[in-house]
Amino acid sequence: MSDIYILMLVALAVLAVIDLVVGVSNDAVNFLNSALGSKAVPIKTLMIIASLGIFFGAIFSSGMMEVARKGIFVPGEFYFNEIMIIFMAVMITDVILLDLFNSLxxxxxxxxxxxxxxxxxxxxxxxxxINSNADQSILDLGHYINSESALLIISGILMSVVLAFSIGALIQYISRIIFSFHYEKRMKHFGAFFGGAALTAITYFIFIKGLNGSPFYEDIKDFLKGNELYIIIGSFVFWTLLSQIYTRLFKKNILVLVIIIGTFGLALAFAGNDLVNFIGVPMAALHSYNAWVASGIPATEFSMGVLAEQVPAESTLLFISGAIMVVTLWFSKKARSVTETEIGLARQGNGHERFKPNFLSRIIVRGAVNLNVLTSFMFPNSVIKNIDNQFNKPIIDLPKVKPYEIPAFDMIRASVNLMVAGILISIATSLKLPLSTTYVTFMVAMGTSLADRAWDRESAVYRVAGVVNVIAGWFLTAIIAFIAAGVFAYLMYLGGAPIVALLLVLVIFLLVRSYLIYSKQEQKKKEIQRLEHAEINTINEVINQSSGHISEVIKRVNKLYTNVVTDLSKQDLIKLSKTEKHVKKLNAEVNELRSDIFYFIKSLDDSLVKASRFYLSVLRYLQDITQSIEFISTTSFNHVNNNHKNLEKDQVTDLIEINKKLHQTFESTIIGFEERNFANFYNILEEKQQLLNHVSDSIDIQISRIRTVETSPKNATLYFGILLETKDLIEASMNLIQLFQEFEIQENNKK
Incomplete structure (x- = not known):
């Protein structure tokens, strides 16, 4: 009988490794984003610092392991076989859930x-x-669940959201009032005190308070107890003097040092607080198994009250876990996409917004704008003007600085992010509360963004929508985690080993599927080649860059048009639905390029006004093309989805013939743009003119068909719509070709 539990332990160990990987991929943003967003240190240096913090934090984390053993339920009320089912359900759910959010x-x-x-x-x-015991009812659930501890943990997590946002906003507002965005001069006078205060807070709460509960705490407990005030004062004096020497003697920016130490400290606190989330359950399962084997009692009769006792730390397991976390930090690709979400919401200034506005975000922003108008009457104009002056942002010369090298926010905000988040997380760690590092770091970053006026009238509605979506995802996490773990536990209790094996196979399938889908999505991101605006210096570079981009768009439109015609002729609703999603995605990508036109034009030299006009024309024709294919796809899907009559055989035949000719013409167009051979566009224009004539003839034939033969009004509407939009699609592509052809003629005349 013990063989099944050995296999379960092996499965839990494997799941723990996977959980470490997917967990760190999601949580890496918590300690990397401030340094990444401010670009205070090179990425490799940053990774080394964070790796050291994670490694030492993992070793110091043993005090948190009790949460997984007895923090949520009363272990003495469960038998060994039941505890193993609980632990298996938890780890299976955790791996699936975290990988899902990483992929998103x-x-x-x-x-x-x-x-x-x-x-x-x-x-x-x-x-x-309870159901199997006639003497118990649902009211006895409290005997099994450590409700007081569970409520304390949950309330602490929810409270951290409010506190992190509020404290982050307050500290950032005060810091900005003192230093402004032009902080270089004031840092010479007040930088040492700011550095001293920030580094004192980080070192005390992270390096001293964070040790509470670790194996090393007993060695220094007597020294720390009762001397907290002296340690704080001494640390402040030491760090202030060091900051003064660092800035005056070495001519270095103290904020860089704050960000370096803050990143190390936050990584340390992250590992100390969050390692329990990844290996706490498997370690508890191992301790449970050892206790059960030593007892000699059957698994269905051995009470797990032993989990309520204190156990020694497994130093070897902590060491291995720290190593896995560090390796994951260096090689995880999914961590980068999670990082982009938070930095995008916190960045200073405008740009591409990932999230779309929703009803709630519009209401919040509108209310905030009205509240700001009301509060402006409460203070004299001189006070408001002086405050506004502190928030005047420096002007960055875009032609000289590549956009992707511009920091998302400055080092003042990065320092506040690290300082506030580190303090809050370390306090929770010292109290052995599993505070959510994600909630704290994210809400601190959002609070400092708000206080820093990063959310202006141009971006607020998008940023608030993003925050709302992320917070909604947090609640969704709790709901899915509770339901899924409960269902898995119930199934394993009823089905035993076969269900456990089946669920493990499900985990493998979902992880492989997630990896393949993510890889495919990453590949698709490269299909549309984005113009490197800041690196374009001549009209020829605009031509070359946009040619490759156009060829990719036409290639996708060519495939989508063929899919629509084929699927419409077969009345395949599922494939039409998939095609419509791809079309909408393509249209959104082109619209994104149009929304970035301001930054493109601003980044060009004054001598490239012609390039701006040329690029505007390219985008206009591309949008015409994508809007045409979107109309064709949407109307075809709606026609089939509404169960209207199939197109007539003659109509389908004609559409297939048009698609065949259009496909050939598009193939020639793609080759011309890929090879930058615009001289061959003369032949393509002749082919497209013939195709236009064919489409016009099809329209005339359909008009005659309506007048002489009884047909479906819905079919006629759909057919006319497809033909007319096909004409627009062809004309827009012809205009693109003529645009590049004219450029070729101008270049030849110059020669």
Whole structure:
């Protein structure tokens, strides 16, 4: 019988490794984003610093392991076989859930997921036990669940959201009032004090308070106890003097040092607080197994009250876990997409917005604007003017600085992010509360962004929508974690080993599927070649860059048009639906390019006004093309989805013939743009003119068909719509070709 539990331990160990990988991929943004966004240090240096912080934090994290053992449920109320089912359900759910959010590029809380998974699985098994006991009812659920501890943990997590946002906003506002955006001069006078205060807070709460509960705390406990005030004062004096020497003697920016130490400290706090989320459950399972084997009692009769006892730290496992986390930090690609989400919401200034406005974000922004108008009457104009002056941002010369090298925010905000988040997380760690590092770091970053006026009238509605979506994802995490873990625990209790094996196969399938889908999505991102605006210095470079971009767009439109005609002729609703999604995505990408036209024009030299006009024309024709294919796709999908009559055989035949000729013409066009051989466009224009004539003839034939033969009005509407939009699509592509052809003629005349 013990063989099944050995296999479960092996499975839990494997799941722990996978959980470390997917968990760190999601949580890496918590300690990297401030340094990445401010570009204070090179990326490799930053990774080394964060790796050291994670490694040491993992070793110091043993005090948090008790949460997985007894923080959520009462272990003495469960038998060994039930505990193993709970632990298996939790780890399977955690791996699937975290990988899902990583694939979506959304930061979620590994702490919330593990807490609600433990709660859901424990509740499911407790309900089974209650149902099998005639003397108990649903009211006895409190005997199985550590409700007081669970409520304390959950309330602490929710409270951290409010506190992190509020404290981050307050500290950032004060810091900006003192230093402004032009902080270089004031840093000479006040930088040492700011550095001293920031580094004192980081070192005390992270390096001293963060040791509480670790194996090393007993060695220094007597020294720390009662001397906290002296340590704080001494640290402030030491760091202030060091900051003064660092800035005056070495002529270095103290903010860089704050960001370096803050990143190390936050990585340390992250590993110390969050390692329990990844290996706490497997370690508890190992301790449970050892206790059960030593007892000699059957698994269905051995009470797990032993989990309530203190256990020694597994230093070897902590060491291995730290190493896995460090390796993941260096090689995880999904961590980058999660990082982009948070930095995008926190960045200073405008640009591409990932999230779309929603009803709630519009209401919040509108209310904030009205509130700002009302509060402006409460203060004298001179005070408001002086405050506004502190928020005047420096003007960056875009032609001289590549856009992707411009920091998302400055080092003042990065320092505040690290300082506030580090303090809050370390306080929770010292109290052995599994505070959500994601919630804290994300809400601190959002609070400092708001206080820094990063959310202006141009971007606020998009940023607020993003924050709302992320927070909604957090609640969704809790709900999914609770339900999924409960269902998995129930299934494993009923089905035993076969269900456990089946669920493990499901995990493997979902992870492989997620990897393949993510890889495919990353590849698709490269299909549309984006213009490197800041590197374009001549009209020829605009031509070369946009030619490759146009060839990719036409290639996709060519495929989409063929799919629509084929699927419409077969009345294949599922494929039409998929095609419509791809069309909408393509249209959104072209619209994104149009929204970036301001930055493109601003980045060009004054001598390239012609390039701006040329690029505007390219985008206009590309938008005409994508709008035409979107109309064709949408109307075809709606026609089939509404169960209207099939197109007539003659209509389908004609569309297939048009598609065949259009496909050939598009293939020639793609080759011309890929090879930058615009001289061959004369032949292509002749082919397209013939195709236009063919489409016009088809329209005339359909008019005659309506007048002489009884047909479906819906079919006629669809058919006319497809033909007319096909004409627009052909004409727009012809205009693109003529645009480049005219350029070729001008270049030849110059020669």
């Amino acid at each position: 590029g959304m930061p979620t809380s590994t702490t919330v997921s593990i807490v609600f998974e433990l709660l859901g699985a424990a509740v499911a098994i407790a309900l089974i036990k």
